[in-house]
């Protein structure tokens with residue numbers, strides 16, 4: 001099968017690889033996601049293979065970006081950028097020119113402040129991964145519960161039990177202790193989400209309006225409501241479209257720009 | 272990449288000679304903190320040894336993870352100064368990286384002398400050895416977070432120095448020799464002046480050398496200040512630096528380094544910044560040994576110099592200092608090292624980066640690491656933070 005060329009954005013994260021292709025209107029044509037596993041190079045290659053169109057231009061971002069390359073595509077058509085730049089670019093692409101983006105991924109949390117369409121500041125979580133996707137995964141494992149179930153439980157519960165531990169492993173122990181003391185499980189689960197929001201708020205101030213992205217938001221949508229409750233009415237909070245694919249979209253936009261740049265003499269057409 | 276300066280090749284010989292003198296055991300040995308009264312000790316005829324230099328060597332040889340747990344078993348938390356914990360751990364395990372200079376053990380002290388101008392940790396550290404070696408521990412207890420040394424403070428400190436002189440006279444069996452002290456202070460003053468001149472030569476664009484050279488080249492101004500060898504070394508260095516042509520170096524950004532070095536990652540960091548065409552032009556750390564003494568007033572000026580160093584000053588002073596030095600060196604951005612085990616040399620925790628941004632417009636990047644304990648530093652994370660920061664500057 002010959003595939004016509006397209007623009008693909010690839011986000012090789014620590015937990016998941018995400019990829020999107022752009023349609024002619026610069027929206028997302030196709031999107032795929034898969035677990036990164038131990039071999040993110042092959043995970044990324046497999047994902048690129050799934051697109052109906054072969055890549056004429058490729059944008060690569062994420063934790064694994066520096067170690068992956070596609071031998072079928074010339075270097076002139078590949079662009080590498082950090083997730084920070086990719087996310088900022090995607091916000092522009094979506095026409096969001098002012099506000100704060102909170103992106104919660106598998107092992108880190110990023111905060112980007114955007115003013116007049118420009119990235120003016122960014123901050124990342126400190127050292128450890130508490131308050132990120134791995135944190136939730138670990139606790140879900142300790143409690144033997146699916147993420148969807150955790151989300152559902154927290155949606156129905158309006159009270160929460162505050163968790164104090166900074167450390168993921170200790171938080172797990174703290175929860176088990178609370179269960180023994182008959183604290184309702186749903187309050188603990190909601191408390192877990194609250195602690196994630198509180199950790200985010202510790203990293204940097206969140207200027208209105210606030211936008212949420214990343215895999216954690218995609219699988220735990222209750223976080224939107226919790227962010228909104230904690231930040232109050234004056235700070236509108238919204239989830240961006242396709243939150244898990246935001247960085248992939250941004251890097252795809254970069255790739256397209258590079259392909260169309262006048263000094264790039266390689267055309268993005270089928271030879 | 273910049274070539275190392277030729278003078279650097281003389282370091283090995285200089286330091287070997289320095290460490291060898293301890294083996295000869297001709298003179299009594301005093302241990303001293305890195306910004307302690309080294310000149311005074313030399314004037315009394317002591318050979319001066321610096322445990323912090325030992326800690327840095329342990330760090331550079333990446334032996335921290337081996338030694339720190341041993342100190343933990345003795346009750347020293349891994350959260351405190353990793354110079355201290357790795358040095359004490361090495362002692363408890365009866366090892367030393369000084370083997371590269373032909374020493375099987377660190378030189379045993381006859382007296383231990385600290386100054387708390389840098390931190391209180393040094394007092395605990397020296398007290399530990401005072402008990403182990405059963406030798407006296409003398410100290411100058413300088414208060415910290417001061418705006419400027421006031422006359423009252425200087426009077427108190429001078430009294431401490433005088434008391435120390437009296438005790439050193441008893442211990443060494445010699446009387447204080449003002450002429451010899453003046454001579455040593457003069458030599459120190461000259462070495463420090465030359466060191467500063469060398470650092471200031473980097474105000475040129477592109478920078479001729481970087482922070483990663485400085486932390487190697489600073490060894491003599493730390494361990495040999497007050498000697499003729501240090502003066503000669505820095506005279507050569509200044510002369511060579513003035514003649515170096517670096518016009519071929521591509522310098523996209525000029526960064527300032529605030530905080531401790533990450534001793535075990537010098538090569539990684541030097542190469543990473545080089546790849547990004549960033550010169551780390553200068554640092555607070557290396558400037559800390561650019562003391563100004565007044566050879567006409569050796570005692571009063573020593574008291575003042577050691578009381579006025581950056582690390583002992585208030586947040587307000589530090590902010591003004593950073594405003595000035597970053598302007599002088601045409602800095603584009605500041606790196607703050609949040610060093611897990613050295614709060615005293617970490618200046619990003621009370622809002623200085625934000626204030627500096629307001630007053631100068633300078634962007635900054637705070638990264639997490641440590642001087643010796645590499646468990647607190649991740650190459651991946653650092654490279655990502657740096658890359659994102661550069662993309663934002665571009």
Ligand code: SF4
Pocket residue numbers: 323352353354355389390391392393612613614615616642
């Ligand atoms: S200033 Fe920091 S690194 Fe130096 S001795 Fe004190 S705690 Fe240790």
